Amino acid sequence: MKRFVSGFFLLLLAVSVASSVPLAQAQGSPHVVVRSVYQIQRYGYAYVNETFIFSSNSTTGADVPSVTIGFGNLSSKVANYSLIGDGFSLAAQSPNGPFTVIGGGTIAPSGSKNFTLTVLMTGMVWKAANGSLVVELLARPSISITVDKIVEVVKMPPSTVLTSRPKGLKDLSAGSNVTYxxxxxxLSPGIANTSIRAVITSTAEDLHPLAVYSASRTVSAAPDGTPLITDSISFENLGANQLNILVVKPLAPSGVLVTLLPPIEPRLLGPVRFALTNYIIPLSASVVASPVPPGSNYTVTYRYAPDSKYYTTSGGQVVLNLPNTPPIDAFVSGYKIAVTVPNGVRVVTAPPGAFTNVAPRREGSVSVAYAPTVGWGVESAIPGASVVFVLLLVGLIVTRSTVTEEEETEEESSTERASAMVQAFDEKTTLINGMWAEISGQDPNEFDKEYFAEVRGRLDAFRSRALQRLNEVKQKSTTQKFFDLLNQIHATEREVDRATKDKLNLYEQYYMRRMRKEVYDRLLPQYTKRLERALNQLSDELHVVQKEAKLL
Known part of the structure; x- marks a missing residue:
């Protein structure tokens, strides 16, 4: 009897202990929303953004699956790609894809994670036998997992209308904004949805495919020793219309004074000097003799003073940090950065050799430097004008440089870090300024909370990258003044983020039909003014920090 009772109590104890141990709960599957944006650019390449948002509404969280993204028969057109997203990375794959995105880990309960795969495709536009332009389009890629919702968007350049809308898409065009x-x-896993469509020929269309077979960026020196940049672009007009303007990408702000140089042969016109408004070179009779007809080749060469953020003076040298991107928003077959200096000046750091098949949105930079030649004062062969130039160059270096040779390496790295930080904030500002037109151009019937969550996800991704750059600069700060400036940028950035999201909330309330139009119209100017004020303040502070970084 005692043995039976003891066994009974042992059984009760085991049951009690087992019931007190919590059972492991399996993670759920995330809710997946995809936004696929395919945009044909002015000069004939395509810019593709595939944004994935994974969210969990459960109490147990969710595991982010790996995703394979492919572009079907457009894979051979892939020329460049990049991935943004905390914790995500690309598995090894061929340069043309498909692209497998891994990582992401586990989503916290009621949390979310996102990534954006950006792809550049070249050769997306060609001319048909009848003279009209034909474009290859992507409505959505192939996706290896089931998604709960996908928004497909195809954008054309302004006033560039297709003869028929892409398969499965609605025409949401309004005015010059052409969107499908x-x-x-x-959506279950499936193949990519691609199509080919013709463009309605019109003089108003802003689609001008170019074959840019060569481009160069040459550094020289002005009479006072400061840098000058000469950009040259050689191209063939592959479009259906004559080319009346050329939009370029100088290392200077809009409105900079440029000198347009005539072709070497035949030299029909002299140099023409004008303000480069909106980065447009007018190909008019008063500038380059005439517009560029379809099928014709032409070379545009122009000279200007670069923005001061691209160069510093230290250790007896003028040092330039030049982006790798070519001087035009197009793919370039051959691109070269060069340095030419007068007698009495030597090239300290020469640029690398020529680049081939250069993408228009290429990352990275190149450093070049020049300085007075050692012993220049006793070289009787140097012309008098060169002696004057070297004296001015030495004066420039002395007045702008306050660091020793031992500090030079640190100064250059500080400048590079500050430039990378400014670029990250500029990218976020560009995203902010562009999202309002994007929202206004959408079909109001397609809005839901997932769309606005995706927009917030994009904002957070760009903000995270900018703050990471800011923290990197903070960690290397060597003066209290510089550190205080960085703290002020951090505070202003928080105001920019709050103002942006407040305005986004206003848009969401209105476009989701939870706010009357008269209320929206009354509040929108206030929200816009607040955001513009914060963005202007941030821009001013970034400019100050970039100048101060050169003096560290």
């Missing part, structure tokens, strides 16, 4: 879009719920 569609929303699909619960």
């Amino acid at each position: 879009s569609n929303t699909i719920a619960s």
Whole structure:
């Protein structure tokens, strides 16, 4: 009997202990929303953004799956790609894809994670036998997992209308804004949706495919020793219309004074000097003799003073940090950065050799430097004008440089870090300024909370990268003044983020039909003014920090 009772109590104890141990709960599957944006650019390449948002509404969280993204028969057109997203990375794959995104880990309960795969495609536009332009389009890529919702968007350059809308998409065009879009719920894995469409020929269209076979960026020195940049672009007009303007990408702000140099042969006109408004070179009779007809080749060469953020003077040298991107928003077959200096000046750091097949949004930079030649004063062969130039160059270096040779390396790295930080904030500002037109151009019937969550996800991704750059600069700060400036930028950035999201909330309330139009119209100017004020303050502070970084 005692043995039976003891066994009974042992059984009760085991049951009690087992019931007190919590059972491990399996993670759920995330809710997946995709936004696929395919945009044809003015000069004939395509810019593709594939944004994935994974969210969990459960109490147990969710595991982010790996995703394979492909572009079907457009894969051979892939020329460049990049991935943004905390914790995500690309598995090894061929340069043309498909692209497998891994990582992401586990989503916290009621949390979310996102990534954006950006792809550049070249050769997306060509001329048909009848003279009209034909474009290859992507409505959505192939996706290896089931998604709960996908928003498909195809954007054309202004006033560039297709003869028929892409398969499965709705025409949401308004005025010069040409956009096609569609929303699909619960999409299973499948092949990419691609198509070919003709463009309605019109003089108003802003699609001008170019074959840019060579470009160069040459550094020289002005009479006072400061840098000058000469950009040269050689191209063929592959479009259906004559080319009346050329939009370029100088290392200077809009409105900079440029000198347009005539072709070497035949030299029909002298140099022409004008303000480069909106980065446009007018190809008019008063500038380059005539517009560029279809099928014709032409070379545009222009000279200007670069923005001061691209160069410093230290250790007896003028040092330039030049982006790798070519001087035009197009793919370039051959691109070269060069340095030419007068007698009495030597090249300290020469640029690398020529680049081939250069993408228009290429990352990275190149450093070049020049300085007075050692012993220049006793070289009787140097012309008098060169002696004057070297004296001015030495004066420039002395007045702008306050660091020793031992500090030079640290100064250059400080400048590079500050430039990378400014670029990250500029990218976020560009995203902010562009999102309002994007929202206004959408079909109001397609708006839902997932769309606005995706927009917030993009904002957070760009903000995270900018703050990471800011923290990197903070960690290397060597003076209290510089550190205080960085703290002020951090405070202003928080105001920019709050103002942006407040304005985004206002848009969401209105476009989701939870706010009357008269209330929206009354509040929008206030929200816009607040955001513009914060962005202007941030821009001013970034400019000050960039100048101070050169003096560290």
